[in-house]
Amino acid sequence: MxxxxxxxxxxxxxxxxxxxxxxxxxxxxxEARAHFSYSDPRIIHVTEGADGGVEIFMRMPAPLALLPEDWKGSAETRLPPFAVSTGNGPVLDVSALGQTNPELAAVLERSLSVETDGETLQPVLRDFRVWHDSDRPRFGTVKTAIAALQSSLAPKPVPYFDATLDIRLALPGIDLNRDIHLTSRLGENFQVIEKFGTVVKFHRSEGTETKAMIGVLDVSFPPVTTRLQTLRDAALSGAEHIYRGxxxxxxxxxxxxxxxxxxxxxxxxxxxxxxxxxxxxxxxxxxxxxxxxxxxxxxxxxxxxxxxxxxxxxxxxxxxxxxxxxxxxxxxxxxxxxxxxxxxxxxxxxxxxxxxxxxxxxxxxxxxxxxxxxxxxxxxxxxxxxxxxxxxxxxxxxxxxxxxxxxxxxxxxxxxxxxxx
Structure with a gap:
């Protein structure tokens, strides 16, 4: 040759x-070092509040919101925050999940940041619920998200890394007819975030705009979204589904x-x-x-x-x-x-x-x-x-x-x- x-x-x-x-x-x-599943996406609804302003409904794995930034995953020896130890692993501490717990409220309010017209706003926590992954109700629409948060079921101990968290945030004094930018630092130091998906549904009177992404949350919604832009975003989501699958x-x-x-x-x-x-x-x-x-x-x-x-x-x-x-x-x-x-x-x-x-x-x-x-x-x-x-x-x-x-x-x-x- x-x-x-x-x-x-x-x-x-x-x-x-x-x-x-x-x-x-x-x-x-x-290895999923952050100890939560990336098969189920974070779901976020942004909509007009009943009394004015903007309301945000968000569902995500509870560890994504509650674990500290330096959490070491499977190599970690500390007890997770807001957890108690049992023979079968940590479970969420029901006594620490009270709606009036200021430490928990501060953690949940930091789970999302909103910037509009160059001004950074910090949402205020209104409500939250914790579910076992197998017991959680539907969350695909604003109606089902509200129903989930209004459930009368009493909280019960849930294995820490099998827990889903639903939260309701409020942004008083603003409306959706402006440029809105959503960001979150949650999980940015976790290896699993590279495969973790987020779906954001932005509900305006003209219709609902949906955006899907993988990784750390960083998404913007311009003041008006045309029909062509909605279809373009859906096509881009389909393309991303292939090259990330x-x-x-x-x-x-x-x-x-x-x-x-x-x-x-x-x-x-x-x-x-x-x-x-x-x-x-x-x-x-x-x-x-x-x-x-x-x-x-x-x-x-x-x-x-x-x-x-x-x-x-x-x-x-x-x-x-x-x-x-x-x-x-x-x-x-x-x-x-x-x-x-x-x-x-x-x-x-x-x-x-x-x-x-x-x-x-x-x-x-x-x-x-x-x-x-x-x-x-x-x-x-x-x-x-x-x-x-x-x-x-x-x-x-x-x-x-x-x-x-x-x-x-x-x-x-x-x-x-x-x-x-």
């Missing part, structure tokens, strides 16, 4: 190994490895998108079980779909997928998204055009990813000599093996969900 050819071969092999190792790192389970990225790479060309890859990707949107819409319209075991089962099914897809690509290169098979995989993945952030993003005043814009953004982002990786795959095909154990099969097997560890983690979560029923 000539030196130049050998150099190109080594370069191609380097690209392939980089793709495989990067995906393995992404799919492998990551590690399971979806794994499936996209497997489709690219199995496809014989551009047309086949994009056709298979479209089948996945159609299935994804069908069950996303079904979940939003309530056609999905509400039992606590459903989400863990769906998450397990998503991980298994990656393992099975990787094995199929390894066993049958070039003939791995079909339209129907990927449609079914998309149906599973769609329910996974409908069970978390999408429920909050689209709940209340559900608009089919917003869902369509979301689907378009999702599809365009997939196409953009294929535009990046398919040329690399085709170049590698030319540079790497054909062999019985081709590099495509090796890459598919690597992805499948990486997803196996995630499958075992989710199997444990599913077993725990059925045990708790």
């Amino acid at each position: 000539k030196p130049a050819s050998r150099t190109r071969l080594h370069a191609a092999q380097g690209w392939v190994m980089t793709l495989m190792l990067s995906l393995a790192v992404m799919i492998a389970p990551q 590690l399971d979806h990225l794994a499936l996209i790479l497997l489709i690219a490895l199995a496809a014989a060309g551009w047309r086949q890859a994009l056709g298979w990707a479209s089948a996945f998108t159609i299935g994804h949107i069908i069950t996303l819409a079904a979940g939003l319209y309530g056609f999905a079980p509400s039992a606590s075991w459903f989400v863990p089962v769906v998450e397990l099914g998503i991980a298994l779909s990656i393992v099975i897809a990787g094995v199929v690509v390894f066993a049958k290169p070039g003939k791995a997928f079909g339209f129907v098979g990927l449609l079914i995989v998309g149906l599973i993945h769609g329910y996974g998204f409908a069970a978390s952030a999408a429920t909050a993003q689209f709940a209340g005043g559900f608009d089919p055009l917003v869902l369509l814009a979301f689907a378009i953004g999702l599809e365009l982002c997939q196409f953009a990813i294929y535009a990046l990786i398919l040329p690399v795959i085709l170049i590698a095909d030319r540079l790497v000599p054909a062999a019985f154990f081709s590099w495509r099969r090796a890459a598919a097997l690597c992805i499948a093996l990486s997803a196996v560890s995630t499958t075992f983690v989710r199997l444990t979560a599913t077993s725990a969900a059925f045990t708790a029923v």
Whole structure:
């Protein structure tokens, strides 16, 4: 082999190994050092108050609001704030959760900052409730958020890291017809915040504007939002769903490895998108079980779909997928998204055009990813000599093996969900 050819071969092999190792790192389970789940998003409603001014309703994992900034996660030896120790771990101290506790009120009021027209305002706490994650009521609309906070159920001890917190904040003397900027420093030092989602629903008389983001909260709402801007934000949210969804990225790479060309890859990707949107819409319209075991089962099914897809690509290169098979995989993945952030993003005043814009953004982002990786795959095909154990099969097997560890983690979560029923 000539030196130049050998150099190109080594370069191609380097690209392939980089793709495989990067995906393995992404799919492998990551330690949630902040001790709260990032599968359920923080939900924020900003609306006009009944007596004027602005009211803010917010639901989030209680540890996100209550843990100090220097909390060390699984390595921490301190007792969490507002907690008592039990034989089964810390629980929230019911006696410390009184509405008149000034220390607790100060902590909750610092959970959100609001800036309007260049002036920083500090919301005032009006009410709060603590729920066990499995007992919390709906919070997708202002009406259900108010109902949750007005519940007459007496507070009870809740395991600290299984607690959900609902709070109601007030900003007297302002209105929503201005530029409003919401920020929060909560969790900025926690590793888990990199995967934690927030959905903000901004309710004006003209309609509701929804924005979704991952990470530390920092979002702005201009004085007037046009219909075009609302649809644009939905499309951007769909695109973000793809490039931040590690399971979806794994499936996209497997489709690219199995496809014989551009047309086949994009056709298979479209089948996945159609299935994804069908069950996303079904979940939003309530056609999905509400039992606590459903989400863990769906998450397990998503991980298994990656393992099975990787094995199929390894066993049958070039003939791995079909339209129907990927449609079914998309149906599973769609329910996974409908069970978390999408429920909050689209709940209340559900608009089919917003869902369509979301689907378009999702599809365009997939196409953009294929535009990046398919040329690399085709170049590698030319540079790497054909062999019985081709590099495509090796890459598919690597992805499948990486997803196996995630499958075992989710199997444990599913077993725990059925045990708790």
